[in-house]
Amino acid sequence: MMRHSFLTCSLALLSTTVVFAEETLQSLEQAALRAAAARVAPSVVQIEAIGGLERIGKTLVGDGPTTGLIVSADGLIISSAFGLAQNPNSILVTLPDGKRKPAKIVSRDNSRMLVLLQVDTDVDLPVPEAAPVEKMQVGEWTLALGRTFSASEVNLSVGILSAKDRIWGTAIQTDAKISPGNYGGPLVDIQGRVLGVLAPLSPDIELYTADGKRIDANLTSGNEWYDSGIGFAVPLEHIFSRLDQLKKQELFKGRLGIAIKETGVGGPAEIATVRKKSPAADAGLQPGDVIIRANDQEITRKLQLRHALGPLYGGDTLRLLVKRGAEELELTPTLLDSLPKYVQPFLGILPERQAEGVVIRWVYPGGPAAEAGLLPGDRLLQLNESDVEGADQLRNSVSSLDIEDEAQLKYIRNGSEANTIARLSPLPEAIPTNLPPAKSPAGEAPAAQTGLIEIKIPEEAGNCFAYVPENYDARKSYGLLVYLPPAGEVKAETIRDEWKAICESQDLILLLPEPATPTRWEPSDEAFIRKTIDESIKLFSIGENRVVVHGYQGGGAMAYLTGFKHRDLVRGIVAVDAGVPLRIGTPEIDPINRLAILTAASEGSKLYSRINGNVEQLREIGFPVTVLELGSEPRPLAAADRIEIARWIDALDRI
Amino acid sequence: MPLPRQSSTGPCVVLTLALVLFAVTELSAQTTLPSVISDVQPKMVKIYGAGGIRGLESYQSGFLISEEGHILTAWSYVLDTDYVTAVLDDGRKFKAETVGADPRSDIAVLKIDIQGAPHFSLPDASSVGQTGDRVLAFSNLYGIAAGNEPSSVLHGHISAKTDLKARKGVFETTYNGPVYVLDAMTNNAGAAGGALTDFQGNLLGMLGKELLNSQTNTWLNFALPITDLKPRVDDILAGRVRRDEAAQRPRPADHHSLQRLGIVLIPNVLVKTPPFVEKIDTGSPAASQGLQPDDLVLFVGPNMVQSRNEMIEELSYIDRLDAVKLTVLRDQELIEFELISQD
Numbered sequence: 001m002m003r004h005s006f007l008t009c010s011l012a013l014l015s016t017t018v019v020f021a022e023e024t025l026q027s028l029e030q031a032a033l034r035a036a037a038a039r040v041a042p043s044v045v046q047i048e049a050i051g052g053l054e055r056i057g058k059t060l061v062g063d064g065p066t067t068g069l070i071v072s073a074d075g076l077i078i079s080s081a082f083g084l085a086q087n088p089n090s091i092l093v094t095l096p097d098g099k100r101k102p103a104k105i106v107s108r109d110n111s112r113m114l115v116l117l118q119v120d121t122d123v124d125l126p127v128p129e130a131a132p133v134e135k136m137q138v139g140e141w142t143l144a145l146g147r148t149f150s151a152s153e154v155n156l157s158v159g160i161l162s163a164k165d166r167i168w169g170t171a172i173q174t175d176a177k178i179s180p181g182n183y184g185g186p187l188v189d190i191q192g193r194v195l196g197v198l199a200p201l202s203p204d205i206e207l208y209t210a211d212g213k214r215i216d217a218n219l220t221s222g223n224e225w226y227d228s229g230i231g232f233a234v235p236l237e238h239i240f241s242r243l244d245q246l247k248k249q250e251l252f253k254g255r256l257g258i259a260i261k262e263t264g265v266g267g268p269a270e271i272a273t274v275r276k277k278s279p280a281a282d283a284g285l286q287p288g289d290v291i292i293r294a295n296d297q298e299i300t301r302k303l304q305l306r307h308a309l310g311p312l313y314g315g316d317t318l319r320l321l322v323k324r325g326a327e328e329l330e331l332t333p334t335l336l337d338s339l340p341k342y343v344q345p346f347l348g349i350l351p352e353r354q355a356e357g358v359v360i361r362w363v364y365p366g367g368p369a370a371e372a373g374l375l376p377g378d379r380l381l382q383l384n385e386s387d388v389e390g391a392d393q394l395r396n397s398v399s400s401l402d403i404e405d406e407a408q409l410k411y412i413r414n415g416s417e418a419n420t421i422a423r424l425s426p427l428p429e430a431i432p433t434n435l436p437p438a439k440s441p442a443g444e445a446p447a448a449q450t451g452l453i454e455i456k457i458p459e460e461a462g463n464c465f466a467y468v469p470e471n472y473d474a475r476k477s478y479g480l481l482v483y484l485p486p487a488g489e490v491k492a493e494t495i496r497d498e499w500k501a502i503c504e505s506q507d508l509i510l511l512l513p514e515p516a517t518p519t520r521w522e523p524s525d526e527a528f529i530r531k532t533i534d535e536s537i538k539l540f541s542i543g544e545n546r547v548v549v550h551g552y553q554g555g556g557a558m559a560y561l562t563g564f565k566h567r568d569l570v571r572g573i574v575a576v577d578a579g580v581p582l583r584i585g586t587p588e589i590d591p592i593n594r595l596a597i598l599t600a601a602s603e604g605s606k607l608y609s610r611i612n613g614n615v616e617q618l619r620e621i622g623f624p625v626t627v628l629e630l631g632s633e634p635r636p637l638a639a640a641d642r643i644e645i646a647r648w649i650d651a652l653d654r655i
Numbered sequence: 656m657p658l659p660r661q662s663s664t665g666p667c668v669v670l671t672l673a674l675v676l677f678a679v680t681e682l683s684a685q686t687t688l689p690s691v692i693s694d695v696q697p698k699m700v701k702i703y704g705a706g707g708i709r710g711l712e713s714y715q716s717g718f719l720i721s722e723e724g725h726i727l728t729a730w731s732y733v734l735d736t737d738y739v740t741a742v743l744d745d746g747r748k749f750k751a752e753t754v755g756a757d758p759r760s761d762i763a764v765l766k767i768d769i770q771g772a773p774h775f776s777l778p779d780a781s782s783v784g785q786t787g788d789r790v791l792a793f794s795n796l797y798g799i800a801a802g803n804e805p806s807s808v809l810h811g812h813i814s815a816k817t818d819l820k821a822r823k824g825v826f827e828t829t830y831n832g833p834v835y836v837l838d839a840m841t842n843n844a845g846a847a848g849g850a851l852t853d854f855q856g857n858l859l860g861m862l863g864k865e866l867l868n869s870q871t872n873t874w875l876n877f878a879l880p881i882t883d884l885k886p887r888v889d890d891i892l893a894g895r896v897r898r899d900e901a902a903q904r905p906r907p908a909d910h911h912s913l914q915r916l917g918i919v920l921i922p923n924v925l926v927k928t929p930p931f932v933e934k935i936d937t938g939s940p941a942a943s944q945g946l947q948p949d950d951l952v953l954f955v956g957p958n959m960v961q962s963r964n965e966m967i968e969e970l971s972y973i974d975r976l977d978a979v980k981l982t983v984l985r986d987q988e989l990i991e992f993e994l995i996s997q998d
Binding site: 026029030033034037048050089090092100101102104149150153154155156157158159176177179180181226227 | 785786787788789811812814815816817836838839840854873874876929951953959961982984987988989
């Protein structure tokens with residue numbers, strides 16, 4: 001009897017439960033979300049910035065309120081640098097009790113786009129609980145809170161945790177709508193713990209803003225992803241762990257000072273060059289070492305190393321396990337905020353392209369090799385007692401040295417070996433006045449399609465033509481000149497006619513991608529341009545040291561954007577009457593992925609002073625910048641200028 | 656929740672399951688999300704009218720609010736033609752007449768010739784959404800639905816309830832009332848006039864037009880609360896025309912100014928020169944209360960002033976007989992002053 005009534009009772013309850021199950025689940029979820037928001041809301045403050053710039057590059061920086069999160073009871077508040085990018089005259093924080101307080105910027109975490117503020121407070125402020133990163137699960141509920149629409153109530157958007165370990169290990173990702181409405185606010189879990197602080201991050205790391213300020217992340221570009229379903233937050237657990245350090249000093253991404261050998265995406269983390277006077281050099285890392293562990297992370301592929309280094313700051317000590325031959329060594333470099341300026345060293349030769357090993361094609365007059373007595377036709381055997389295997393290997397070895405270093409060279413001339421010493425100099429900026437033509441192989445060139453050839457990229461709608469010179473010989477190595485015309489002037493035949501003779505005499509293939517929008521280049525066209533270059537390298541015999549992106553006016557800005565973004569591919573940028581786009585900033589020197597720049601402008605150009613500023617800044621960073629003056633009146637390039645540019649490209653495989 | 660215990664649950668579990676299944680089938684018509692959505696769809700209307708040039712779409716959304724075919728929609732250029740067509744979710748096509756519009760609240764009421772139309776009843780004041788509520792947005796965004804295709808449904812949450820403050824030109828809109836801000840991409844081309852409901856299908860609001868938030872330079876997704884629209888709709892239906900009451904902030908004929916208070920600000924050198932005090936006239940109200948050069952004025956009354964011009968404008972809204980409350984920043988400290996005009 002007892003049992004029977006129990007059964008009935010539970011059945012009744014069950015069916016009631018199920019009847020309302022969906023509604024109940026919804027309302028339970030809703031109640032849980034509200035409770036989670038309410039738990040953190042007292043720690044979420046509104047920040048108002050007064051005065052300052054209204055524009056960072058082309059991005060209009062809103063002067064609306066932004067959000068911050070209390071991180072210490074005595075008044076430390078963390079926020080996103082985005083809302084304070086305009087260098088405000090003063091900053092006001094509205095505390096949860098409604099009191100407005102003036103705030104001061106205490107410090108910045110430049111690698112994560114965060115700003116630490118301080119307000120004076122007589123009472124202890126509520127500090128939220130941080131959710132441990134270890135326990136976070138992709139797919140769990142996330143709430144993004146802001147306090148921008150009203151100071152008295154938080155605004156929220158709801159989503160799930162999309163990924164952990166994003167932006168080189170610095171951020172978590174959510175599909176909740178993240179925008180200036182909640183940058184600086186917390187990303188909260190269903191229990192009301194803070195997962196992270198919302199910030200517009202972007203995987204493109206840059207070194208300098210347009211106004212020359214040193215930063216590690218792109219100041220505004222992450223914002224292009226606002227409300228897109230891709231939003232980032234810096235884990236609060238991490239912020240707490242570094243808060244004492246951040247209070248004392250600005251934090252930057254830590255720099256090690258190595259370049260990894262280009263061996264495809266899955267390749268090992270083998271060191272190609274070690275920058276002089278860098279933490280890597282001080283710790284004793286050498287070219288050829290393979291990094292197999294960084295801190296506690298096993299490294300089998302080079303991208304894993306980037307992930308392991310990504311979260312680290314200058315001042316952090318890194319424990320590396322490296323394999324050197326049969327040995328395993330433990331080395332502990334201490335990272336730096338920035339490396340000493342690097343200038344690419346130069347031996348002063350052009351190598352023959354068809355030769356075994358390194359045979360000198362041309363010696364730069366007055367350069368280190370000329371001073372050391374080297375002559376065209378000499379074959380280099382050894383550099384500092386290591387065998388010279390080929391031009392690329394020699395170029396990397398020279399990159400690991402320093403200007404002013406002495407390079408001991410063993411070479412062979414007319415069958416006899418000799419030794420000499422060359423004192424390295426910086427890469428030259430002047431265009432050689434005259435170069436001997438590259439050698440042609442003997443015999444008939446294999447048959448190939450020449451003329452204007454349409455390049456089809458399967459998944460892309462955009463048009464692209466390549467011009468292959470009539471005398472194309474697939475056994476030779478060609479330079480690839482990617483020409484980006486100014487807006488609205490795309491006519492492949494015209495451009496071909498301008499370059500035809502030069503392509504034939506200077507071994508150049510011309511590539512003519514068109515913008516997706518016929519009237520102008522959009523930053524997103526960069527991906528299409530890259531695909532057309534990749535395709536050309538597959539189709540034609542391209543010397544990878546001579547891939548150059550060249551543009552006029554709007555196309556020139558696009559050339560900078562493409563060249564800076566695809567460092568693994570582009571070796572030269574030729575920008576005519578165009579400046580570096582304000583929005584993108586300039587990248588670092590990379591000893592392996594060399595990049596040379598040629599600018600051409602006339603004094604009458606509206607951009608003349610900005611271009612000069614770019615030249616100065618690029619040189620300051622260490623890029624070789626060649627300047628072609630176009631006289632007083634603005635004009636496009638003439639035939640003579642094109643010949644100069646072609647010769648500049650011909651010399652890009654210099655060592 | 657009491658569950659039957661293991662030892663004696665053989666037949667009981669089967670029975671329970673059967674009951675569960677029965678209950679779900681029986682009641683799904685009222686409670687599941689798909690059923691809520693299919694109840695709402697017949698109330699939605701696709702509206703076609705003027706536009707089609709220079710990137711202006713010639714369509715928008717609307718929904719039925721009466722048995723006799725009244726449609727609530729957004730007031731826009733799409734209605735600016737004699738031939739407005741309304742298409743129901745079953746594909747029936749009607750010529751729609753404009754009954755009336757309230758351009759200030761950005762709404763219009765249309766009428767089609769129909770009887771017994773499925774419709775939303777305009778709710779009373781209790782139908783209010785709260786921040787965090789889950790919501791559904793029905794509209795023909797991007798004109799994806801055509802003919803007998805139902806509207807597109809998006810789901811999301813109410814992010815915030817706020818006012819579209821027209822005052823500082825934050826939003827370029829004539830509507831400056833309260834809105835629900837949403838965390839879904841609801842306000843795209845053609846979505847204006849769509850319906851916002853809760854997860855039970857109760858009408859909460861009407862989707863607004865595409866709108867750029869000039870404060871954050873981002874696009875805003877929002878809906879106008881139906882409780883605020885209802886009196887306007889009632890007026891349109893009754894043929895009453897409301898005056899534009901309180902459309903403009905009243906500016907008293909005799910109002911305050913910098914000169915009257917004795918404040919000289921630094922000159923206007925930037926687009927937004929911050930209101931820094933350059934000089935205080937001796938014997939002025941500002942001097943007697945202790946304002947000093949280099950003070951930065953942050954608030955006039957409750958309103959923040961970002962620039963010299965905004966401060967001058969704010970003062971012009973205050974009657975000369977009333978006191979002016981200024982909050983200034985001096986050496987990282989906020990100080991309040993109350994100034995009274997002497998003349």
